[in-house]
Structures are given as structure tokens and as C-alpha cells.
Amino acid sequence: MSYPPLFAWSMQIPYQIFGSAEVIKLLMAFYSFMGVLGVAYLGYVYGGELVSLVAAGIVSFLPDYFIPSIAVMGEIPSIGLATFAVVITEHYRCHGGQFTVFFAGTILSTSISMKVLPLYAPIFLGLIIVGKHTFPLDMKKPVNTLKKNFKSLIQDTILSLLGFLIFLLIPLLFYDARSFYDQVIGMRFASRTAFDQSSKESSALILSF
Numbered sequence: 001m002s003y004p005p006l007f008a009w010s011m012q013i014p015y016q017i018f019g020s021a022e023v024i025k026l027l028m029a030f031y032s033f034m035g036v037l038g039v040a041y042l043g044y045v046y047g048g049e050l051v052s053l054v055a056a057g058i059v060s061f062l063p064d065y066f067i068p069s070i071a072v073m074g075e076i077p078s079i080g081l082a083t084f085a086v087v088i089t090e091h092y093r094c095h096g097g098q099f100t101v102f103f104a105g106t107i108l109s110t111s112i113s114m115k116v117l118p119l120y121a122p123i124f125l126g127l128i129i130v131g132k133h134t135f136p137l138d139m140k141k142p143v144n145t146l147k148k149n150f151k152s153l154i155q156d157t158i159l160s161l162l163g164f165l166i167f168l169l170i171p172l173l174f175y176d177a178r179s180f181y182d183q184v185i186g187m188r189f190a191s192r193t194a195f196d197q198s199s200k201e202s203s204a205l206i207l208s209f
Contacts, residue, residue, distance in 0.1 A: 006113035007074045025070040032069035035080030036060050038087040074115035081111035082118035089125045093132040101156045105163025
């Protein structure tokens with residue numbers, strides 16, 4: 001099993017309450033819908049209403065996203081939560097708030113705790129945080145701008161890292177570290193090696209499906 005413990009825990013509570021596999025599918029659909037809403041929000045912020053609608057529509061019906069959206073798998077929930085983390089960070093860029101950037105870190109760690117998949121997301125979060133404190137630059141005195149905002153940049157970066165690490169490490173306190181490394185990390189890389197395909201081969205598989 002290549003899923004971190006949080007993925008199983010997130011399904012355990014609703015299943016114990018309702019005792020139905022359909023509830024788990026609804027939970028997976030909810031995670032997937034978060035990703036669609038995240039893409040729609042980012043499209044609206046950067047491009048307006050039309051871009052938002054088109055982007056959300058494209059993501060909603062992508063074969064690799066739509067088909068497994070209710071499957072009991074950690075991949076789509078992980079991507080959906082990672083997208084939501086980017087949304088929260090973008091909201092922080094526009095409106096500020098140190099709790100917001102901390103919360104973004106917790107959502108990102110939740111995403112990776114579902115599946116060690118969206119390793120690109122921390123890069124986006126970092127760029128947004130840096131962008132908030134460095135742009136717009138005073139082109140006459142750019143160094144002064146960087147010096148002025150350097151302290152707040154470090155503070156917000158530390159807050160986001162704290163949110164990320166706290167919620168990432170807590171589940172590991174209840175999980176054997178060796179098993180985590182072998183099953184979650186090891187199988188992640190082993191599965192990529194076993195099913196390594198070119199983009200052309202992957203496209204052919206989607207079309208044939």
C-alpha cells in the first residue's frame with residue numbers, strides 16, 4: 001500500500017458512521033470537486049470569468065481526472081487538496097493574513113498525506129509567498145524593497161513551513177517509520193519505475209480507453 005495513513009483514516013470515520021461504501025465515493029467526489037473549484041478560482045483571479053469557466057470545464061472532464069474522481073484512490077484527493085492549498089496561498093497574496101499562510105501549509109501537508117504525489121505544489125506556494133513580498137519592485141531602488149520586506153517574507157515562510165510540518169508529522173507518530181518508508185515512499189518510486197511510459201504512450205492509452 002503506497003498511501004500514507006491519513007488517507008485510510010479519512011475514510012474510516014465516515015464509513016463507521018454510515019456503514020456504506022457509497023459514502024466513501026461521495027468523500028472522494030468532494031475532494032475532487034475541491035480541485036475543480038480551485039482551478040475555477042485561480043482562473044478567475046488571473047483571467048476573469050470566462051477563463052474560470054473554461055478552466056473548470058476542462059479539468060472536470062479530463063479523462064485522468066473525471067474517470068477516477070469517485071474511485072477510492074488517493075491520487076485525485078491529493079491533487080484536489082494541493083490545488084486548494086495553492087488557492088489559499090493566492091488568497092493570502094491578495095488579502096494577507098498570517099493565519100492564512102499557516103493554513104495553506106496545513107492543507108498542503110494534508111494533500112501529501114493522502115498520496116505522495118503533488119510535489120510541484122510547494123514550488124507554487126513558495127513562488128506566491130515570495131511574490132507577495134517582492135512585487136511590485138521599486139525599480140529605482142529594488143534592493144531597498146527587498147530589504148524592507150525581507151523580515152515579513154521570512155516570517156510567513158516559517159509559518160507556512162510550520163503548518164506543513166506539524167500536520168505532516170503528527171500522523172507519523174502513530175505509524176511505524178520503517179513501514180512508512182518502505183510502503184509509502186519506496187512503493188511510490190517503485191510504481192513509477194514499473195509503469196514508466198512516455199507521454200505519447202499515455203495519450204494512446206487514454207484514447208483507447
